Amino acid sequence: AQKITQTQPGMFVQEKEAVTLDCTYDTSDQSYGLFWYKQPSSGEMIFLIYQGSYDEQNATEGRYSLNFQKARKSANLVISASQLGDSAMYFCAMRDTSYGKLTFGQGTILTVHP
Amino acid sequence: EAQVTQNPRYLITVTGKKLTVTCSQNMNHEYMSWYRQDPGLGLRQIYYSMNVEVTDKGDVPEGYKVSRKEKRNFPLILESPSPNQTSLYFCASRPLEGGGQPQHFGDGTRLSIL
Numbered sequence: 001a002q003k004i005t006q007t008q009p010g011m012f013v014q015e016k017e018a019v020t021l022d023c024t025y026d027t028s029d030q031s032y033g034l035f036w037y038k039q040p041s042s043g044e045m046i047f048l049i050y051q052g053s054y055d056e057q058n059a060t061e062g063r064y065s066l067n068f069q070k071a072r073k074s075a076n077l078v079i080s081a082s083q084l085g086d087s088a089m090y091f092c093a094m095r096d097t098s099y100g101k102l103t104f105g106q107g108t109i110l111t112v113h114p
Numbered sequence: 115e116a117q118v119t120q121n122p123r124y125l126i127t128v129t130g131k132k133l134t135v136t137c138s139q140n141m142n143h144e145y146m147s148w149y150r151q152d153p154g155l156g157l158r159q160i161y162y163s164m165n166v167e168v169t170d171k172g173d174v175p176e177g178y179k180v181s182r183k184e185k186r187n188f189p190l191i192l193e194s195p196s197p198n199q200t201s202l203y204f205c206a207s208r209p210l211e212g213g214g215q216p217q218h219f220g221d222g223t224r225l226s227i228l
Contacts, residue, residue, distance in 0.1 A: 045219035100145055104156035
């Protein structure tokens with residue numbers, strides 16, 4: 001069975017600083033995908049970034065990058081130059097390739113201070 | 115605009131009164147799914163569908179039903195709601211092809227069962 005663990009219930013960062021949100025996963029699959037979603041206080045789920053298990057380079061999308069360490073089974077999200085609008089809940093998720101189910105972590109609440 | 119539409123957005127009802135949450139997507143996606151979000155547990159999959167007339171259980175299917183008679187619609191049915199089904203519900207869709215395709219989420223439905 002797949003499992004995603006986010007060990008940081010809450011994180012604080014100063015505006016314009018970088019922050020890393022941790023995510024570890026467990027799977028016996030060789031092929032899988034890792035996703036990060038942002039959920040602001042308004043409740044919608046916003047896709048941020050994707051990393052495939054066979055991708056050799058870490059994924060980047062604007063200020064978001066994914067620090068993928070396959071041997072450690074970690075997929076940490078790095079947000080550079082934090083903005084007040086980054087304050088939200090962040091979810092790490094893994095998709096298996098058989099049924100395409102997304103398994104989510106518990107989430108990390110990020111608060112950006114001015 | 116490409117979107118997943120859920121209705122209602124909010125509902126307060128009583129135990130045992132059957133209810134249906136509708137979900138519709140306009141992206142011609144084959145895969146559709148329902149999740150519930152509870153504090154500390156992240157999102158958990160209730161049911162999913164890989165195409166018309168093809169549905170299967172996710173991790174927490176008890177107390178729920180779904181149907182997929184048309185490609186665009188995937189309603190979630192609570193035949194006899196109970197208070198432990200009070201939660202935030204999300205419908206999501208994505209194309210079957212392309213492992214990196216993220217799921218597109220609806221804006222969520224907040225259900226309160228009294």
